[in-house]
Amino acid sequence: MDQKNIIEDNGQREIEFDAKIASGKTIEPKDWMPERYRKQLLRMMSQHAHSEVIGMLPEGNWITRAPSLARKAILIAKVQDEAGHGLYIYSGAETLGMNRSEMNELLMSGKAKYSSIFNYPTLSWADMGAIGWLVDGAAIVNQTVLAKCSYGPYARAMIRICKEENFHNKQGYQIMAYLMRGTDEQKAMAQDAMNRFWWPTLMMFGPSDKNSPNSGDLLKWKVKLNTNDDLRQRFVDRTIPQAETIGLTIPDKDLTWNSETRHYDFGEIDWAEFNEVISGNGPCNKMRLKQRNDAHKNGQWVRDAATAYSSKRAKVA
Ligand code: BYC
Numbered sequence: 001m002d003q004k005n006i007i008e009d010n011g012q013r014e015i016e017f018d019a020k021i022a023s024g025k026t027i028e029p030k031d032w033m034p035e036r037y038r039k040q041l042l043r044m045m046s047q048h049a050h051s052e053v054i055g056m057l058p059e060g061n062w063i064t065r066a067p068s069l070a071r072k073a074i075l076i077a078k079v080q081d082e083a084g085h086g087l088y089i090y091s092g093a094e095t096l097g098m099n100r101s102e103m104n105e106l107l108m109s110g111k112a113k114y115s116s117i118f119n120y121p122t123l124s125w126a127d128m129g130a131i132g133w134l135v136d137g138a139a140i141v142n143q144t145v146l147a148k149c150s151y152g153p154y155a156r157a158m159i160r161i162c163k164e165e166n167f168h169n170k171q172g173y174q175i176m177a178y179l180m181r182g183t184d185e186q187k188a189m190a191q192d193a194m195n196r197f198w199w200p201t202l203m204m205f206g207p208s209d210k211n212s213p214n215s216g217d218l219l220k221w222k223v224k225l226n227t228n229d230d231l232r233q234r235f236v237d238r239t240i241p242q243a244e245t246i247g248l249t250i251p252d253k254d255l256t257w258n259s260e261t262r263h264y265d266f267g268e269i270d271w272a273e274f275n276e277v278i279s280g281n282g283p284c285n286k287m288r289l290k291q292r293n294d295a296h297k298n299g300q301w302v303r304d305a306a307t308a309y310s311s312k313r314a315k316v317a
Pocket residue numbers: 043044047048049051052053055056082113114115116117135136138139142203204205206207211212213214215218228278
């Protein structure tokens with residue numbers, strides 16, 4: 001096919017692709033897709049998968065110190081769920097043409113991004129409550145919408161992930177509610193976790209719409225169905241009544257209910273802090289990368305054993 005025909009052919013395919021998206025059908029791995037759609041999805045899905053895996057670290061930090069056997073069992077199950085989420089999303093991302101070890105290399109070398117929220121430390125048990133309630137709560141708001149996104153493998157992975165995130169969210173809220181019924185010291189611990197995690201959780205939704213370079217493409221292709229600011233507002237509106245119910249104060253002096261818009265107005269996010277964290281200079285970025293690299297190195301024997309086992313089985317078969 002000569003150059004002119006290739007261009008015409010791609011033009012026609014793009015028209016069909018856009019029509020498919022407009023009709024609400026999903027794009028599947030073997031369907032034709034514009035190169036930029038593939039690249040944007042691969043960027044977003046791999047970052048999402050990395051976030052799930054790095055997200056295991058701050059919570060894993062508390063497994064040995066959970067205050068009871070039941071809390072320990074729940075936390076282990078949650079951390080294990082996050083590994084599963086990483087696996088589903090990496091598998092989905094692989095359908096776009098990059099294998100998991102390449103994605104992992106990009107993460108371990110510090111070239112790939114992962115959610116800013118995991119670059120903050122977990123200093124007390126109440127942080128396990130704040131992460132489950134706020135961080136998983138933010139993830140649910142974001143991911144419930146992604147479950148309807150245009151790329152089939154990503155949308156389907158989100159359905160199961162959201163179900164598990166709902167459990168995580170409830171256990172986090174229950175930890176906070178329990179502490180808020182406890183001693184003054186426990187209440188102070190819960191409030192301190194709230195104070196440290198509130199603003200970083202709002203940052204999870206990404207930069208404000210006017211500074212979000214990827215949103216244009218992603219909204220056009222229905223990968224994103226809402227803007228960063230829309231989802232952030234949805235999270236704020238649903239979380240404030242939950243905080244009030246258990247007696248926690250939101251650390252925002254500008255927070256007010258706006259009876260005209262019927263939404264909460266809230267203060268300005270510290271975007272300088274956000275930019276520092278996503279550029280690798282947050283409180284824990286270096287530690288997280290080291291922990292991830294160490295975990296990979298220490299897991300070499302597991303990968304070797306799995307490879308030996310599968311080649312042994314292949315010989316028997
Ligand atoms: N952190 O143009 P924008 C979880 C980057 S896991 C770091 O608005 P986009 C959980 C962005 O990547 C939660 N980087 O981007 C796990 C871009 O940089 P590049 C993870 C961020 O893609 C374990 C630049 O800033 N969820 O919940 O349109 C335990 C400009 O941004 C962040 C997902 O990944 C950030 N917060 O929108 C517990 C959901 N925000 O790539 C819980 C899927 C922005 O151009 N992802 N950046 O160099 C998304 O929904 C979207 O990718 C985002 C960003 C809303 C995050």
